[in-house]
Structure formats: C-alpha cells, structure tokens
Amino acid sequence: MMARYRIRRDSCCIACMRCVKECSFGAISEKEGKDLVFHHDKCVDCQRCVSLCPQGALYITEEENRFRHNSVFRKDDLKEILLQAETGGVLLSSMGASGKNVPIYFDKMLLNASQVTNPSIDPLREPMETATFLGERPSTVERDENGKLRDNLPPHLELSTPIMFSAMSYGAISLNVHKALSIAAEELHTYWNTGEGGLHESLYRYKDNTIVQVASGRFGVHQRYLNTAAAIEIKIGQGAKPGIGGHLTGAKIVGDVSRTRMVPEGLDAISPAPHHDIYSIEDLAQLVMSIKEVTEYKKPVIVKVAAVHNIAPIASGIARSGADIISIDGYRGGTGAAPKRIRDNVGLPIELAIASVDQRLREEKIRDRISIIASGGIRNSADVVKAIALGADAVSIGTAALCALGCHICASCHSGKCAWGIATQDESLRKRLDPEKGAERLVNLVQAWTQEIKEFMGGMGINSIEALRGNRLALRGVDLNQKELKILGIGYAGE
C-alpha cells in the first residue's frame, strides 16, 4: 500500500506517546515504550495527533515521492488503478465531491452594498430580522363571516436564523454527535435532522427541534418516531451520491444503533437506491399524504432530492405533490460513505440548482406556495447569503457542522475509525466527543454566521431576511460566461 501522507516530527518531540493513543488508524506505534514508529501508509491526515500533540512537534505532509509525470494519467489516477487492480473493488470515499474542475460558483459571485442613495443599516443599532418560516402557503386568504382573516396557513417550521443542520444518520455518526446537534438546535431555535437511522430514545425530548427522516430503507420508522418531530423529511436522494442507496456495514449495527434502526445486530443495513414504493411522482404524492395522515396534518413534510440535471421539473413535481418544503442537496454535499466515482461525477452544483429551481417555480407561479432548503457545500455565512439571494429560503449545513465538532475532512468516515469520535461507533473513540462542549461550538458557529449575515444584510439596507430571498440584484458575477450568468439569473460585475 502506498502512502499518501508522511508523518513528521521535529526535535521538540518528547516521545510522550500521546499520539500513539490518539491515532485510531494505527499509523503511529511505539517502539519499546521509548520511541515512535510511523506507518505512513495508514495515515489519513485527520490531524488528530497534530492537534493533540502537547509539544506541537508533529506535522503531516504530502507524500513527496512522485510518479513519472503524465499529463493524462495523473498521480491519483494511477494510484486508483493500482488499488482497484489489487482489490477488484468499487472505490469508496466520504464527505463531499472533489471534482477539481467543477467551479464553486459561490466564489464567483459578489454581493452589493448601499452607498449614498439609500442608507446601510447597522445591525448593532437597529433590528435585523433573520427569522425564517418554512412551509406551504395557500394561494388566497380566507375570511370568516365577520370579515376577520382566518389563519389558513398549514403548520410551518420557525427558525431564528436561516441555517439548519443537515441529515446525518445515527450509525454513520455517533450518538454524541446527534446529542450535540439536538442540544444546539434547541438553543439556536433551529432544527437538526436525524438522517435515515432513526431517533435514539434519549433524544425524544428535543422533538420540537428535530426533523425525522424517512428514507428508502425505512430504518427506525414507526408511528411514534414520525410524531416525535417538528417535520418529516422523505429522503429521495443526496448530493454526494444521487441515484445510489446506502450501505451501513454490520460492524456498525451494534447495541443502540441496532435497536434504533430496528435492524438485527451485525446485519448490514442496506438502503435501496429508490424507494420501492416510489417509482413515479404520483407515488411520492401518496407517501406524502400517508405521512400527513399519520401525523394528523400537524407537521410539514419535506422532500429531499439530490440536484440532478432536470432538477427544475423535478422540483415542480414535488411542489405539486403536497409536500410543504423541498430540500435540494448539491454536488458538493457530504456523506458517510459513497462510491468515489459517483460522488465526483454525478449531479449539479447547488448554486445552479437553486437558481434554476427558483426561476422555474416562479415561471409556474408556485414559488410562494413552497419553501426551498439548499445544501451541499455551504462553507460560511457568505455562501448562506448568496444561496438565499439566488432563491433559497434557508440552508442546511452538514460538513461545516462536523468541522465545528473537530472533523478535519480526512474523508475516511466509511472506515468507522474516526479519530475525532464523530463517524464511528467504537466505544473508546465515541467518548472523545463531549456532546455539551460540541453543542457549544455548534451554537458559536451558527451565531457567528448569523451575525455576519446581519452585517451583509445591513450593508445592503435589507433588514429582514425575506427581502433577501431571490433578490438577485444583490449578486454580480465574476469570471463567469454568458450561459452561467443566465442560469444564475445575475448580471456581470460592473454591469
């Protein structure tokens, strides 16, 4: 096995062996209790040893050995061929796509600000509203016999900030991560999402801030589960692996994971690629209605899809299926495990997907009827503001939330050995993540982003988030061609 990284240390190392304990990948071992031995080929560059080295003596570098240069078959191509020739397997990876030639459109859009003709607003002095409501809206108002407006709005999700946490399943990630997410969601007045692995009973108390997911495997789905939530999400697909199901190995189906998923211990949990009761849009409408029946029309239903080429008509179909909210996950969305080829070659960047869906729903006059959540590679508050200006109601963050908990995006979630105690069920590793401290970091992150969002809004003279939604004059493109500008529905900078 060839190494990708090299573990290095400098002379400050005191051979305290902390790194040996921290490395869950077996890349560092000790020699006779006195010195360290590095197994570079096992290092995944998760930075755990570097972060916890008391002397600051460790660092990781790229493997310096290089293959003979070839402009077509590059280093990674060759490595992957060698690996597949050896194993005969599908390449697995995790986290978001790494397609280097797919532009990150967020970085090619610039935001506006007020000068002279209208005032910018200081969010520290004036109210700046980020409260976001997600759900269906009827097409007309109704009045009672006295002419008083009747509240004919179906139930809505109420967020204090347009940021929620993406679906990540118990099993793929540890219970402590779910705990941290649920505590943080409650404190932030937003929502976290169980993913497809069910909801651990100890977290039922967070039900007002929980979105439960119904995916193709129907793991952990029962009537009480559906009613222990603020909303129910039907997961059709995810950005990291559109068209592909899931596979949680039996090794992770242990103890409470098995109980919560309602899958026998040690048995692989396979999520089929499609829902086998949804082979067409009319089937989706039936599932939406079944879920509404079982929850007595008290909870909004979200339909989550991966951004694919015909996302606009798909979204339009979903909007007419009785769903209240569409969640669209873009090309760069993360995952606990996906075939690498699929992850890097299927789907659309979220920016283009949001722009085309928002525009299409407007052309069909149904944009106001339904809400849109965008996800897949949201890295910071500027991405949030740009996604909303393109037409999203809110965003959800997965990778960024995990990074707040310690993740360094080593993309080894599928190994089950996560040294940060995030994507693992290993008892000793799980303990590394303190859910209360993790929640505090999540709260910090979202509050910091929210403050930055307010600064952006204030600069543009916008004092409520809904006035930013779909406000594409707030955006201008750089380094984009005519076609890209047209799909994004924005002008070029300086235009």
Add this chain to the structure above:
Amino acid sequence: MKKEGEIRISSGCAISGIFCKDGRRITGEAIKKSIAVMHSRSNGLGGGFAGYGIYPQYKDYYALHIFYDSQKDREEAERFLEKRFDIINLSKIPVRQNSKISEAPLIWRYFITPLPHLIQDSQLDEDEYTSRAMIRINDTISGAYVVSCGKDMGVFKAVGYPEDVADFYRIEEYEGYSWTAHGRYPTNTPGWWAGSHPFSLLDLSVVHNGEISSYDANRRAVEMYGYSCNLLTDTEVITYILDYLTRKQGLTLKECSEVIASPFWSTIATKNEDERKRLSYLRKMFSSFLITGPFSILVGFHGGMMALNDRLKLRSLVAAEKGNTTYFSSEEAAIRVVEPNVERIWAPRGGEAVIVTLSKEVG
C-alpha cells in the same frame, strides 16, 4: 448607454398630497405651490401629479393617459384598444408650451369602456379585463406607455421640475378632491417621461420617495401574478404589489401596510393574542411582499389616500390637518406654504399607515 427602463436607476425625491375629505374639488394650483417649495429635492429630471375627481362627466369610464413615441405607436395602440373597448372620447391632452419642458412624447387621453360581449367571454371582471389590456400595451407596444387608466382620475407627468410640469399640463384647470405630486432626483441622465411619477394602475396611483432594497425580491414575486415590471422603478413594483393585495387578495389598505411595512417580529410579540396572530399571519403569508429600505409613499385611490413610511422611517414624511383637508408632504414647509394655520401636524411613525377617505361618496 443604457437608458432608464433598461436599467434600474435609484432616485431621491419630494412628495406631496392634499385630500379633501368632504369631497370638495380644488384646482391643481395648491398642489403645484406645495411641491414647488421643495424644488431642491428634485433635479429637473422628473415631476408629476395625480388628480382624483377630475373627470366627473366621464366618471363611469376608464380614463387613459398614454404617451406615444410616434404616430405609428399611437395607431397600433388605438387598433389594440378598438378591438377590446368602446372608445367614448379621445383627444390630445392640452398642454402649454414651456421652454423648460422638452422632448415631449405624443400625449393622448381616451375614455373607454370594455366591450360587453368580450368581458363576458373572458370571464373576468371589468377591472381585471382592463388592467390586463393595459399591461399588454406596456409590454408589447414598445413606443406606448399607459400612464394612467383609472376612472375619474388621471396622471400628468414629464421630465422637468414639478412646477414646470404643472404649468405644461395646465394643472390649474383641473379640479379634484385628491391630489398627489412628485418631484424626482434620479441618479441618471437623461430623465425619462414614462419613468416619472406618479405610477398608476386602474385607480391606484403611487408617488414614492426612496430606494427599496428589497426591489428584486418584490419584483420577482409580483411578476408571478401576471404583472410585468417594465420600467424597473420601485414605484412600479409598489403599485403592482398594492394592486395584487387589494384587488386579487381582497386585503384592506391597512392590511397591505402591515404586509409591505410589516411590524418587526419583536413588536408583533408585544401585541395581544388576536393581533399577534393576525399580524404574524399576514407576514408569513405575504413574506415576498415585505418592502425594506427607505420609502415614503402616498397612495391615491378612488375616494381616499394612504400615506406610509418604511418601518424604520428612513425617509421624511409629515402629515397635517385643517378642517376637512388633510395634507402630506416630505417637508413641513410644503404644507405650511398652502395652509399656514394647520390645526394638527405630526410625523407618522415608521410603518404606521395614515389613511383618509371621503366622508361621503362624491358624485
């Protein structure tokens, strides 16, 4: 260079309004005097007036004021109108030559009523039928601009200082119970006749001082409901939102004010339960129509006038009363110049609509 209408231009402004609650008709002299005081709030690139109750002899007919770039555009628009409406009367709008007003388009006035059998076939009410036709003219005949199309009202606007515009249109010869005026300070040259204010649809007319930061969100929302914003001005989008909310959703103007200048959530939280529910409902239901950024507007409508500021009151707006007359203006001086002895004068709070209506129907 892109002209206005092809690109969105921001502008500062002066607005003024006079409303006679008793339905007494006054000439345009007073409103001209009022807006002229605020000469320095405009830059000569746009001024205009809206008068209500000015066509009593034709009050049951839609009064169209239309600008044409050429005779060809006029012929095309008239062919379009003839197919759909009975034209009761048509004429050029009389103007007085004024050295400060130049490059005037052809300015025509029509009194029309929809052809009854077409109304029936269309299954629309009279107002919807007429508004669709007017939006179509603006949309499809490139050199024709419907300036106003309400009953017993009309809009008079041009590129120039408002007092010169008043002189050009001989505004002192009209008598109405309600007047609004606008002086414009756009940040572009040349000014554009159709881009001046008031902006109007059916009997709604809006004069506006401000630059709304929610423009594109509002525009893209209202365009879903059959409107097309060709002028790329704030006033146009505000007018269409008000038309949609009042005529198609059946909201009162007060409710409209609670949508477009909605109270902050923190304010809503302090209200009693009924009011809290009502205001939250309006905000959630019509969130795409919240208008942010500075604005002060005067909305003229059949039998009334509404004055409204953005919720932070980022533009000046003063109201005053004397007897049966209510005054609104960007500056107090513009009220005092026409009524030095006002009985009450106040600055309406941000987001607080002041709505005045006729005490009895005139006619």
